[in-house]
Amino acid sequence: MPNTTADKLVIFDTTLRDGEQSPGASMTKDEKIRIARQLEKLGVDVIEAGFAAASPGDADAIQSIAKIIKTSTVCSLARAMERDVRAAGEAIKPAKSGRIHTFIATSPIHMEKKLRMQPDQVVEAAIKAIKLALEYTDNVEFSAEDAVRSEMDFLVRVFDAAIQAGAKTLNVPDTVGYSIPALWGERIQQLIARVPNSNKVIWSTHCHNDLGMASANSLAAVMNGARQVECTINGLGERAGNASLEEIVMAVKTRRDVFSCDSRIDTTQIVPTSKLVSSITGYPVQPNKAIVGANAFAHESGIHQDGVLKHRETYEIMRAEDVGWSTNKLSLGKLSGRNAFRTRLQELGIVLENEEAVNAAFARFKDLADRKQEIFDEDLQALVSEGVVAQVSEHYHLVSMRAHSETGILPKAQVVMSVGGQEHSAEMSGGGPVDATFKAIEQIVHSGTELQLYSVNNITSGTDAQGEVTVRLAKGGRIVNGLGADTDIVVASAKAYLNALNKLDTGAERAHPQV
Ligand code: KIV
Ligand code: ZN
Numbered sequence: 001m002p003n004t005t006a007d008k009l010v011i012f013d014t015t016l017r018d019g020e021q022s023p024g025a026s027m028t029k030d031e032k033i034r035i036a037r038q039l040e041k042l043g044v045d046v047i048e049a050g051f052a053a054a055s056p057g058d059a060d061a062i063q064s065i066a067k068i069i070k071t072s073t074v075c076s077l078a079r080a081m082e083r084d085v086r087a088a089g090e091a092i093k094p095a096k097s098g099r100i101h102t103f104i105a106t107s108p109i110h111m112e113k114k115l116r117m118q119p120d121q122v123v124e125a126a127i128k129a130i131k132l133a134l135e136y137t138d139n140v141e142f143s144a145e146d147a148v149r150s151e152m153d154f155l156v157r158v159f160d161a162a163i164q165a166g167a168k169t170l171n172v173p174d175t176v177g178y179s180i181p182a183l184w185g186e187r188i189q190q191l192i193a194r195v196p197n198s199n200k201v202i203w204s205t206h207c208h209n210d211l212g213m214a215s216a217n218s219l220a221a222v223m224n225g226a227r228q229v230e231c232t233i234n235g236l237g238e239r240a241g242n243a244s245l246e247e248i249v250m251a252v253k254t255r256r257d258v259f260s261c262d263s264r265i266d267t268t269q270i271v272p273t274s275k276l277v278s279s280i281t282g283y284p285v286q287p288n289k290a291i292v293g294a295n296a297f298a299h300e301s302g303i304h305q306d307g308v309l310k311h312r313e314t315y316e317i318m319r320a321e322d323v324g325w326s327t328n329k330l331s332l333g334k335l336s337g338r339n340a341f342r343t344r345l346q347e348l349g350i351v352l353e354n355e356e357a358v359n360a361a362f363a364r365f366k367d368l369a370d371r372k373q374e375i376f377d378e379d380l381q382a383l384v385s386e387g388v389v390a391q392v393s394e395h396y397h398l399v400s401m402r403a404h405s406e407t408g409i410l411p412k413a414q415v416v417m418s419v420g421g422q423e424h425s426a427e428m429s430g431g432g433p434v435d436a437t438f439k440a441i442e443q444i445v446h447s448g449t450e451l452q453l454y455s456v457n458n459i460t461s462g463t464d465a466q467g468e469v470t471v472r473l474a475k476g477g478r479i480v481n482g483l484g485a486d487t488d489i490v491v492a493s494a495k496a497y498l499n500a501l502n503k504l505d506t507g508a509e510r511a512h513p514q515v
Contacts, residue, residue, distance in 0.1 A: 002228040006205055007260055007261040007262060008227065008261060008262070008263075008264070008420070009044075009222065009228070009229065009252055009259075009261040009262060009263045009328055010045045010046065010169075010202060010204070010228035010229070010263075010407060011041050011044050011045050011046070011228075011229060011231065011245065011248070011249065011263045011264075011265055012044075012045065012046040012048065012075075012204065012228050012229065012230045012231070013046065013047055013048065013230075013231065013232065013233070013245055014048040014206075014218045014230050014231070014232055014237070014242065015035060015038065015039070015232040015233045015236055015245075015277060015494065016032050016035060016047065016048060016049050016050055016061075016065075017048040017049070017050050017051055017077055017513075018048070018206075018230075018232060018236075018237040018238055018241070018242050019232040019233065019237050019241075019277070019281070020050070021237060021238040021512070022236050022237060022238065022241065022281070022283065023284065023472075024281075024452075024453075024472050024479040024481035025281040025283060025481065026480070026503075026510075027065060027280060027401050029057065029060060029061040030353075031052070031280045031361060031385075031386035032049065032061045032065060033061070033064055033065060033068060033401065034350070034384075035233075035276060035277060035280060036049060036065040036068065036069055036074075037069070037074065037349050037351070038269070038272070038273050038276050038349060039067065039233075039273065040069050040070070040071055040072045041050045041266070041269055041273075041349055042265055042266060042269040042273050043071075043263075043264045043265045043269070044072050044245075044265070045072060045073060045228075045263075045264070045268045046072065046073045046075050046099060046228075047065065047069060047072045047073070047074055047075065047200075048066040048075045048076070048077060048101060048230075049061065049062040049074050049075065049091075050062045050076060050077070050321055050350065051076065051077040051078070051090070051511075052076040052077075052078065052084070052087040052088045052090070052092075052093075053078060053079070053083060053084040053087040053511060053513075054510040054511045054512070054513065055113075055510040055511065057510070058510060059087055059090070059091045060161070062074070062076050062088075062091035062092065063090075063091045063093070065334060066091065066092050066093070066094045066095035066098060066493070067094040067095075068158065069095070069096075070096050072097075072127035073095070073098065073139065073140070073325070074092055074095040074097070074098055074101050075092065075098070075099035075100070075101050076088035076091045076092050076099075076100060076101065076130070077101050077102075077189075077443055077513055078100055078101065078102045078103075078133070079102070079103065079104065079129075079513060080102050080103060080104035080125040080126050080128070080129035080219070081125070081129065082128075082129075082132060084102070084129075085100060085102060085129050085132045085133050085136075086131045086132070087132070087135030088100045088101075088102075088136075089132075089133065089135070089137070090136075092136070092137065093136070097139065098136075098137050098139065098203070099137060099139040099140070099141060099169075100133040100136060100139075100140050100141070101140075101141040101142075101143065101171070102126075102129040102130060102133055102140065102141070102142055102143070103142065103143035103144070103145050103171075103173075103177075103513075104122055104125055104126050104129070104144070104145060105144075105145040105146050106122060106144040106145065106146065106147060106150040106154060106155060106158050107146035107147075107148075107149040107150040107151075107334045108149075108150075108151065109146070110145060110146045110149075114146070116283075121156060122158070123157065123158055123161050126142060126158055126161060126162055126165070127161050127162070127164075127165045128137075129142075130142055130165035130166055130167050130481070131165055131166065134165075134166050137170070138166075138351045139168060139169075140166060140167050140168060140169075141146075141167060141168070141169035141170075141171055141204070141234060141356065142159075142162040142165075142167040142169070142170055142171065142359040143158065143170075143171035143172075143173055143204075143206065144158050144170075144171075144172065145173055145175050145514070146173070146175040146176065147172045147173050147175070147187075148174040148175065148176065148178050148179050148184075148187075149176070149178065152187075152190060152191075152194075155172075155191060156191065156194045156195050157443050159191060159195045159198075160195050160196055160197075160374070161454060163195065163196070163197050163198075163200060163201055165497070167201065167202055168202065168204070169201060169202045169203075169228055170195075170201050170203055170204065170205050171172050171204040171205070171206050171228070171230065172187065172188060172191060172203065172205050172206070172221070172226070173205070173206035173207070173208075173230075174205075174206070174207040174208055174214075175206075175208060175215055175320075175352045175514075176208060176210060177207065177208035177209050177210025177211055177213070177214060177239070177240060178210065178211070179207070179213070179217050180213060180217070181213060181216045181217050181219070181220035182220065184207070184217040184220045184221055184328060185220035185221060185223055185224040186224070186240075188203060188205065188221045188224040188225055188226050189224040189225060189396045190221075191203070192224070192225045196334070202227050202228050203221075203225055203227060204225045204226060204227075204228035204229070204230060205217070205218050205221035205222075205228070205229055205230065206230035206242070206243075206249070207221075207242065207243050208237065208240065208241070208242060209235060209237070209239075209240040209241045209242065209243070210238065210239060210240045212240070212242040212428040214235065214240075214241065214242055215231075215235075215244055215247040215248055215251070215348060216254065217243070218231065218243040218248055219248065219251055219252075219259075222248075222252065222261065223258070223259065227261060228232075229243065229248050230242065231243040231244060231245040231248050232244065232245060232395070233245050233246070233273050233274055234246075234276040234277055234278060234283065234289070234292060235247070235289075236275050236277065236281065236283060238514075244289075244290070244291075245265075245270075246270045246274065246290070246291040246292050246323070247290050247291060248263075249263050249265045249267060249270070250267065250270075250290075250318060251434060252321065252451070253512065254265065254317055254318055263282075266325070267322050267323050267492060268321070268322065268323070268324045269290060269324055270323045271291075271292055271323055271324030271325050272324050272377075272445065273324075274291075274292035275378060275381065275469060276381060278383060279382060279459075279468060279483070280337075280385060280387050280483075281481060282470035282471075282472070282481030282482070282483050283481070284457050284472075284476065285360040286453050291318075291323055292323070296320075297316070297318075297320040297325060299349075300491070301499065306318045323387045323508035332344055332365070332369070332375045332376065332380070333359040333369065333375065334370070334373070334375070336365075336369075336375075338358075338362050341361075341362050341365055342358060344377075344380065345358075345361075345380065345384070348377060348380060348381070350381070350384050350393045354443060354491050361383060361384055365380070365383055368383060368466070368487070369488045371464075372464050372465075372466070372487055373464065376460045377460075378460050379460060379466055382459050382466055382468055382485040383485070385483060385485070386483075386484075386485055386495075394421065394453075394498075394502055395420055395501075395502055396417060396418070396419055396445065396498045396501045396502055396503045396504075396505070397417060397498065398415070398416075398417050398491075398494050398495060399417055399423060400416045400417055401413065401414065401415045401416065401436055401437065401440075401490070401494055402414045403433035403436065403490045404431070404433070405433045410429045410430075410435060411429060411430055411431070411432050411433045411435070411436050412427060412428070412429045412430075412432070412433075412436055413427070413428060413429075413433055413437040413440050413490070414426070414427040415427075415437060415440040415441055415444070415494065417441065417498065419445065425444075426440040426441075426443035426444045427440060428440040428443055433491045434454070434489075434490055436479065437490055437493060437494050437497075438451070438493070438494075438497055441497055441498065442503075445501060447473075447475065447501055447504070448475060449473040449475040449500075449501070449504065450472060450473065450474045451471065451472070451477070452472040452473065452474050452479065453471070453472035453481075454469070454470070454471055454472075454493070455469070455472065456468070456469050456489055456492070457470075458487060459498075464487060465487070466485045466486060466487050466492070467485065467486065467488075467489035467492045468483065468485045468488070468492065469483070469484045469485070469489060469492040469495070469496040470483055470496060471481070471483075471484075471493070471496040471497045471499070471500045472500070473500040473504060475504055478504060480500050480504050481500065481503075482495075482496045482497060482498070482499035482500025482501070482502075482503060483495075483496055483499055484496030484497075484498075484499055
């Protein structure tokens, strides 16, 4: 009989931890706080705010989130070792509700090749870590990393020991995205059936998307008794990512006929959360992405359009407005004053640190309003992101630029920028104005970076919309995403390029939890 703790499905969001393990998605403390606030508004039960032992910066970000968040549990990841558990425990201390999530690998390949530990030592380490974590909080989660390739008998032994040691949530991860729904469901069912006292804990699942089945596998786990799903906004995460929060939540809600549980997520906050995460991490959402893609509710074929006009349910299983797709909300205009600006930011859940930050954001708003008649909520989000971007200590700063493109003539760009306070300028030609701009910047900085990705998205619709540019640069094994927004996409591109260079310049080394 599966363990069904009433009919509540716990949504454990790991955008700020596993999501941050996406190449280039690392976030500043302020960015993490903004996302955490939005996750709280979304109604997420547990926010995995990071991996405290990774670096003092990570620990500080978790601690700040723990101080601010009131209605979600704030969690830190910790390997099953004393140093990690203590760092996690200290970081979550200020939380109204805090959790330590400790883990150790249990598959033969991980134990032998990565940990170089015997199975007995792994069990012992798990027990020790859980007991130590209990000194900080009674809310302890234990994960058996690479459970998908672990032997069933050993998993039963480890989870049995974890329950006896006092863990309240047991997480079964498909770390490498190897499973398929039928097998994953069966694995969860067997664990619940075989582990003694399995009804005393919440069973959880954490699936990666290497074969594109993370959400399907998670849902199979839910059908077989899992009552916590670990997931991320937009499916961000290590390699091909994790199960998407929006897909899990909407599948369970839309198919109440097959799932005997539901989450407490405010689904109307899904699209705003997706947009915020995309804009902060620089990971665009593919247009055909379920729920949050721009085309998710767009009907192209005439037959479909006709059907929807006659009776919406002919082709729609969910309502766009239920997941937060409202028509762009007109927010403010050129004549809006500082108070209206501040009030709208508050309504959007954006809290700026001090009066100076409000003034700087208001100045950027006025500048934008001079160039764009209507300012939407999405513009305000980008504007605030820009402010946060500007706080990344700006070694490289755009002073001014000019780009020229004309049919039949090689495009040219002239860039004036400051490097550590000293002004430099360069002019270059290129395949297009953006290419010429990047070449001009490189002529000045000689960064030695490799451009891995360049993408432009419209923040809102219309040709006067702001373009949001993502530039991904790699150097010496580090990857960063730079962001820039402007009504002129060549200027947005220059800002994004410089933002990426600044991030490379300031980034501190951090440990990876699974290495
Ligand atoms: O994928 C994984 O196994 C993880 C664990 C740390 C839960 O992220
Ligand atoms: Zn993971």
